[in-house]
Amino acid sequence: MYIVQIASECAPVIKAGGLGDVVYGLSRELDIRGNCVELILPKYDCMRYDHIWGLHEAYLNLSVPWFGGAIHCTVYCGWVHGRVCFFIEPHSEDNFFNRGCYYGCDDDDMRFAFFSKAALEFLHQSNKRPDIIHCHDWQTGLIPVMLYEIYKYHGMAHQRVCYTIHNFKHQGIGGVKTLWATGLNRESYYFQYDKLRDNFNPFALNYMKGGIVYSNAVTTVSPHHAFEAQHTEVGCGLGHTLHLQRDKFKGVLNGIDYDFWNPEIDRYIPYNYTADDFEQKIYNKKALRERLMLRASDKPIIAYIGRLDHQKGVHLVHHAIYHSLNKEAQFVLLGSATEPRINDHFRHEKAFLNSNPDVHLELGFNEELSHLIYAGADMIVVPSNYEPCGLTQMIGLKYGTVPIVRGVGGLVNTVFDRDYDPDLPAEKRNGYVFYQTDNHALESAMNRAIDLWYQSPEEFQKLATQGMKYDYSWNYPGTEYLSIYDWIRYKW
Structure with a gap:
């Protein structure tokens, strides 16, 4: 043709x-x-x-x-x-x-x-x-x-x-x-x-x-x-x-292009890995902490990668930072604002949190760093107000980074809640989904993910590797x- x-x-x-x-x-x-x-x-x-x-x-x-x-x-x-x-x-x-x-x-x-x-x-x-x-x-x-x-x-x-x-x-x-x-x-x-x-x-x-x-x-x-x-x-x-x-x-x-977004062959990360040798992912987590000068500790890293604007649920992105810290997790943000007001707000947050060893806000976009964040983070939040398809959650799944998403658009078609999805068996579920636009809904999904990481690390790893097995290629x-x-x- x-x-x-x-x-x-x-x-x-x-x-x-x-x-x-x-x-x-x-x-x-x-x-x-x-x-x-x-x-x-x-x-x-x-x-x-x-x-x-x-x-x-x-x-x-x-x-x-x-x-x-x-x-x-x-x-x-x-x-x-x-x-x-x-x-x-x-x-x-x-x-x-x-x-x-x-x-x-x-x-x-x-x-x-x-x-x-x-x-x-x-x-x-x-x-x-x-x-x-x-x-x-x-x-x-x-x-x-x-x-x-x-x-x-x-x-x-x-x-x-x-x-x-x-x-x-x-x-x-x-x-x-x-x-x-x-x-x-x-x-x-x-x-x-x-x-x-x-x-x-x-x-x-x-x-x-x-x-x-x-x-x-x-x-x-x-x-x-x-x-x-x-x-x-x-x-x-x-x-x-x-x-x-x-x-x-x-x-x-x-x-998504698995020749480019693939932890098995990714040239931007120090340690390549697959679902079968998932333990290699922890070395990328260590490299991410060293690059961003985060404290070395036994905590999960939660990430956000994307634009900072109304579509992406910027108010929930902001809340996710502080809720992560309150739940004894670390937070990494990589994104640029589309409006001066939002940009000024996150620059203020960056200055305020600059001395906190458990958080790093990178305002702008860096392709190389995004690969390392996907490989090094444990979870990624995608709290969009609307999301026609979304690539972030699909990339996160490929890298064994558990997505926490709002149930809209393509996020519904790609992420299936570990605890509540009625249509899939447990071995096919791959993340966490919430549906409302308020802080409590986001917190509920984040709490379930963070609690599983702390209380059942083997179950968390199982969830992450289940996500890696999904095929969201072209x-x-x-x-x-x-x-x-x-x-x-x-x-x-």
């Missing part, structure tokens, strides 16, 4: 969050299975060029219609850790991708409307005709719209689109200007409720809604998040649209997506 992935990110060359990891991981899995996979990405000035091999000009004269004229683009080709990637560089005074950032500009709606138009023009003009076009998030939501309203009449009638939503919070809001820029034009047509009109603002166009309405299949990144998006506020206003399109909507759990998601691709190829 010939598959083209179109996205605004692909790790490690372009990564602002989990989207980049998913685009790379899924592409790699599909490639390994014998499919022809290519990626189309913006050519940002600030991307990691050191991760691209053999970058060269592949298509010199891509002319992209835009408003009443056209913007000339150059398309570059290079290999990102074995993946064939095409990078679109527009030559325009707008400098769409020469901003020193990926997102956060006032004209993001127009930047990515142009990218979507340019990606389709590249496929059209270069005579590339993939079986499947797989688009990701709001930045590419207009691609299925333009494909089925414009390009199918110009030799692209047989291409099918799978559209994956990674985060419903950011939907891409545009206006009339988007229609005239891209050549869609017909205002009265696209501002209908069953087309692109935002569900709550009759004067706005919603790119993500367009992707849902026009694509052949819609996915999100875990089965439980798919349910939440349809039936709770997690859908951020798109619940009714998803309900109308429910026959083509499902959740497919993300995977193997299963790869199979799921290939089934979806086959379905839309032959159904439509």
Whole structure:
């Protein structure tokens, strides 16, 4: 099968969050299975060029219609850790991708409307005709719209689109200007409720809604998040649209790359280990304490790794620090804040706790250190307010670091409570789950984990090694997506 992935990110060359990891991981899995996979990405000035091999000009004269004229683009080709990637560089005074950032500009709606138009023009003009076009998030939501309203009449009638939503919070809001820029034009047509009109603002166009309405299949990144998006506020206003399109909507759990996140071969940790020689993990715990200058003591280490923001349940992260200390545990945090107020708060906490030998707050992100924390910690807390999929808990499981998670999104699909899960036998359970957003709920789950560590160390180790045996690689998601691709190829 010939598959083209179109996205605004692909790790490690372009990564602002989990989207980049998913685009790379899924592409790699599909490639390994014998499919022809290519990626189309913006050519940002600030991307990691050191991760691209053999970058060269592949298509010199891509002319992209835009408003009443056209913007000339150059398309570059290079290999990102074995993946064939095409990078679109527009030559325009707008400098769409020469901003020193990926997102956060006032004209993001127009930047990515142009990218979507340019990606389709590249496929059209270069005579590339993939079986499947797989688009990701709001930045590419207009691609299925333009494909089925414009390009199918110009030799692209047989291409099918799978559209994956990674985060419903950011939907891409545009206006009339988007229609005239891209050549869609017909205002009265696209501002209908069953087309692109935002569900709550009759004067706005919603790119993500367009992707849902026009694509052949819609996915999100875990089965439980798919349910939440349809039936709770997690859908951020798109619940009714998803309900109308429910026959083509499902959740497919993300995977993680076990070539990178694997304690058996991890080059960032001093001692490699498996479930069969789990006792080696304690040497990584010792190395973690030495690196972070924590007290050497017979205490469990509880960790948090991730962003510090509302989505991640930052109020519970803060409470977890002090509750760990009260329960005679040590705490390690690695994360960066997305808001100045939250950043200032945790900088204050870091200064206040600086002399405490049982806690270390590392504000920022350090890839190498994250591996050591996963390998050295005994437990990891993931108290998210909402979590479409979550990679942290899956990585923790692979490293034998018992997850303590809130029961939302993909966390429900990957972590099964040791004491209370009614659907699995005891030997299949792998962590602790709580459901409310208050301190008492978090404390209850943490207490059960910490008490087991102190009172029944053999049972705790058994729980940790049970988690290591779960397979959250891209193997299963790869199979799921290939089934979806086959379905839309032959159904439509």
